[in-house]
Amino acid sequence: MPEIVNAKGLACPQPVLLTKKALEDHSDVDVLVDNAIAVENVKRFAANAGWAVEVTDESGGIFRIHLKKQDETAADNRESECISCADNARSAASGPSVFVIVSDTMGKGSDELGTILMKSFIHTAIDLEDGPDVMIFYNSGVKLAVEGSDVLDDLKKIEGKGVKILVCGTCANYFSLTDRVAVGIISNMYDIADTLSRAGHIVQP
Amino acid sequence: MTETSEKYLVAIFQSVSHVISAERILKNARVPHKVIPVPRKISSDCGVCIRFLPEHREIVENTLREKDESFDIRAL
Numbered sequence: 001m002p003e004i005v006n007a008k009g010l011a012c013p014q015p016v017l018l019t020k021k022a023l024e025d026h027s028d029v030d031v032l033v034d035n036a037i038a039v040e041n042v043k044r045f046a047a048n049a050g051w052a053v054e055v056t057d058e059s060g061g062i063f064r065i066h067l068k069k070q071d072e073t074a075a076d077n078r079e080s081e082c083i084s085c086a087d088n089a090r091s092a093a094s095g096p097s098v099f100v101i102v103s104d105t106m107g108k109g110s111d112e113l114g115t116i117l118m119k120s121f122i123h124t125a126i127d128l129e130d131g132p133d134v135m136i137f138y139n140s141g142v143k144l145a146v147e148g149s150d151v152l153d154d155l156k157k158i159e160g161k162g163v164k165i166l167v168c169g170t171c172a173n174y175f176s177l178t179d180r181v182a183v184g185i186i187s188n189m190y191d192i193a194d195t196l197s198r199a200g201h202i203v204q205p
Numbered sequence: 206m207t208e209t210s211e212k213y214l215v216a217i218f219q220s221v222s223h224v225i226s227a228e229r230i231l232k233n234a235r236v237p238h239k240v241i242p243v244p245r246k247i248s249s250d251c252g253v254c255i256r257f258l259p260e261h262r263e264i265v266e267n268t269l270r271e272k273d274e275s276f277d278i279r280a281l
Contacts, residue, residue: 116224116228116253123241150240
């Protein structure tokens with residue numbers, strides 16, 4: 001019988017915290033949550049840790065996330081896939097290139113100018129030779145990743161090229177923009193801090 | 206957005222302030238456009254310009270001329 005983690009009604013990051021704890025002691029875990037963001041966060045956390053993930057939609061808006069520990073061989077395969085899928089030596093050797101967008105403007109002095117500069121930067125990032133593997137948007141940077149943003153089409157193109165886009169959920173919530181996030185995945189501080197700490201290098205415009 | 210870059214035109218202005226002001230005018234008039242860095246083949250200056258589709262050329266020109274903005278239009 002799987003260990004049941006009841007994370008219904010809990011907000012980010014509680015479901016991930018409870019899951020993390022359960023995975024330490026069990027090899028077969030069912031996590032119950034009641035919202036899509038929690039599903040994504042728990043899924044991502046467990047998949048990154050090398051667990052097999054399966055989500056079933058239960059009645060009444062409840063999701064059951066079934067997590068099963070993979071045997072060593074499967075875990076090893078996953079590891080080698082990760083290395084072979086890194087598409088250049090730089091990523092494989094030193095971790096992904098991470099672009100952090102900490103504000104909806106670029107630089108200090110004039111927000112009017114900074115807005116233009118940031119739009120210009122994001123547009124240019126589409127075709128950069130050494131472009132990002134991951135882009136993280138936090139604080140007012142999340143305003144760039146929502147419906148109505150002037151750079152939404154650029155960000156969709158960047159995402160279409162395989163770049164992972166993480167949008168800070170706390171920040172989207174603070175600006176009441178959670179429902180309007182239109183690109184990337186709504187993420188949490190665990191993923192953001194983890195991505196930053198593993199980065200080969202970080203670019204902050 | 207499936208258009209290739211050859212299909213676009215850009216309006217080049219004398220200064221960044223003119224670009225900001227032109228962008229505001231085009232936004233208010235709901236004319237489709239996009240602020241992008243001036244392409245390297247046009248100028249090596251560190252500038253921004255306004256990109257638009259050829260079918261919007263007339264409305265871009267008319268809207269900006271009404272407000273006395275001066276600019277050049279080039280193919281991208």
